[in-house]
Amino acid sequence: MKQLVLFAGMVYLLMSCAGSPGFTDGKGDMDWQLFRGDAALSGYTDTPLPEDPVLLWSYKGNTRTVSSPVVDKGTTYWCDKKGHIQGIDIKGNPVFSYDLNTAVEATPMIHDSILYIGRIDGFLSAVSLSKKDTLWRFETMGQVSATPNTVNFEGRQSVVFGSYDNFLYCVDARDGSEINRFESGYYLNGAVAVWKEHVIFGGCDSWLRIINTRTGTPTDSLLLDAYIPASPAIMGDFCYVGDYSGNIYELLLEKGKIVRHKKIMKSTNENSSFVSVLSITSETVFALSNERYLYSIDRKGGKVNWKYLLKGNVGESSPLVCDDKVIVCTKTGIVTILDAQKGTLEWEYDTGEQIVGSPAVIRDHFFVLTTKGTLLCFGNK
Template identity: 25%
Template sequence: MFMKQPGNTERFTIVIRCSLLLCVGLFVSTACQADDWLYARGTAASNGVAASPLTPKPTELWRYEAPDTGFEATAVVKDGIAYLGDVNGTFHAVNIETGKAVWTKAFDDSGFLSAAAIDGDHLFVGDYNGVLRCLAMADGTERWQVELSAELMAGPMVHQGKVLATTESGHFTKHEADTGKQIGEFVIDAPLRCTPTIVDGRAMLAGCDSKLHAIDIETFKEVDSLEIDGPTGCTPAAIGSRIYFGTEEGSFFAIDTGKSPFEVLWKYVDRRRRQGIRTAAAVSDKLAIYGSQGKAVFAIDVTTGKSAWTFPTRTRVDSSPVIAGSVAVAATQRGKLHLIDLESGEETWQFDAGNNFVASPTVVDGKLLIGNTGGILFCFGEQK
């Protein structure tokens, strides 16, 4: 059969149509990937900024209850499924549209206090007995496990096929994601309680030895460090080469890691509430937001290092805040959730969950997910 060959105009039209289809496909794919929450603080930069906005006045969409246990681990999300472990050693996969369990998997003599990390179709999670596991996302089947030197208090990170984990004994380890084989180790003389933050091929670790450490991920050698004014377990938040975190001395730092030696850009201290900072910060190009043992949430201008606003909570804040659209999400030890307007610092909404929040919020697809110590995973959003 004779087929008519397209002329120049038709060829141009075909190319444009194909290009448009390709762009649309790429946009959809990127949007889906961007709205996943793959690590404790969302991305490898650990800056706690959601890809999708959250309505300033959400409603409760559902609650998932795990009996006789509690949630202290932050949920991670991929393709509409939330994954989190409970303090008694059961791991849960929950559909974020329905609030129904997809699967649960119990592990003997275990308990999960920190977020998992997602890479491909696997979950990587540590427990309070020092076991790092790889689980299949499909059903929770354990692919491998390795015993580390002490409990894992922070979620792991995955970078280019390598799993990075910190332990209470001060060990920072690198493992093959396929097998769990340990292929690197860096040690400090104090606990490491932060998730590694990735900046330009380096893992940034804020340690209980009162230092910021930069570890080259390829060689696993320390390439830079900086003395800070106190110990910290806060996961650093990165915007480009600049990182932000607080200390037990109540100081909040902005540091340029693009320079060697590192340069402290500014340090903020609230003189009235100078108590320890134990949350990671949520950082945008305008504000750094963190909670404190001083019973408040602070917003600091990232350019000037000056206070933008302070939101009193009347109780300690151990849960790390999240920025979602025009609001910050903060959760307290008394079990209250607050949405705070980023511009004014005024509350737009609150919810009393009844039990403490240690886990941090997760925001995906316009939904706010957070578990409490009473064993309830809540989902809030806009009722459709």
């Protein structure tokens, strides 16, 4: 068994799909199978938002959740804090229900009609959506709050996830048998992904590190000015990450190395920080600051194209770029859509309930899940 010693600090992991055979990006017409839409956590989709969105329906789950919704074949899934998995079809009808009978905080991941989800009691469960039954469970020695991901690992389709027992696990997607594990110095709390054959993560010790998953060796690291409260985001070979001092960094990655890095934004406000995942397009970085501003930043020159002041506390929900629009939710419960180029307000809706998760977007619809367990479906009139 190969092992990899990582480092101390609250770790947030990231996995990008680039160069990963067998990877599913979760961006089918009626699918949003992964947190943030893709394994790179880019927060970008070319699926456009509805032109003139209205609330088509809402479904009250009546149990609190910190999950983001995921969508498979038009049905939206999430798990509440009591371990109840719910599935609501495109018309707002409940079509799936399954009880794990234990506390859950993680966002699920769906691959090949199997829902994978971490549990507070330390297990990762694989639940068949067709059979409505648990296929297998994998036990760790700490709670699993991290969102899992799927990747072809050494010829075997595997599920990759972190645990509070300080390990990152790779298990066989078919039967849950362990393929590999990597030891860290602190518990693993964030979403996982792979950039080519490397794991990239940042944490509370202010270090951003790159680990080669096949050799089990660290290949590079970078000390930032402050700790990293959210996962990095990747577009191609470029990685972007914000720190708690209000700085945003761009890193060019090559063969597991950081061959170039620079700050593309340095905050002049000592109270500014970036606590949600950035969103990346071919030209722009979108960043949500705790000052309540959503920033559009030019990737090439680092110039702020525009900034927009949102209503209420922003919380941890991360923005999404959907073709030519940006959608963002605040902890206060406001859902806002802006023109991505101009930063002008296109649409706004007050849900009346707190939001900490990210939206899910499919053809002609988008979904928002509140902390009270209310799923809201928006579409064209």
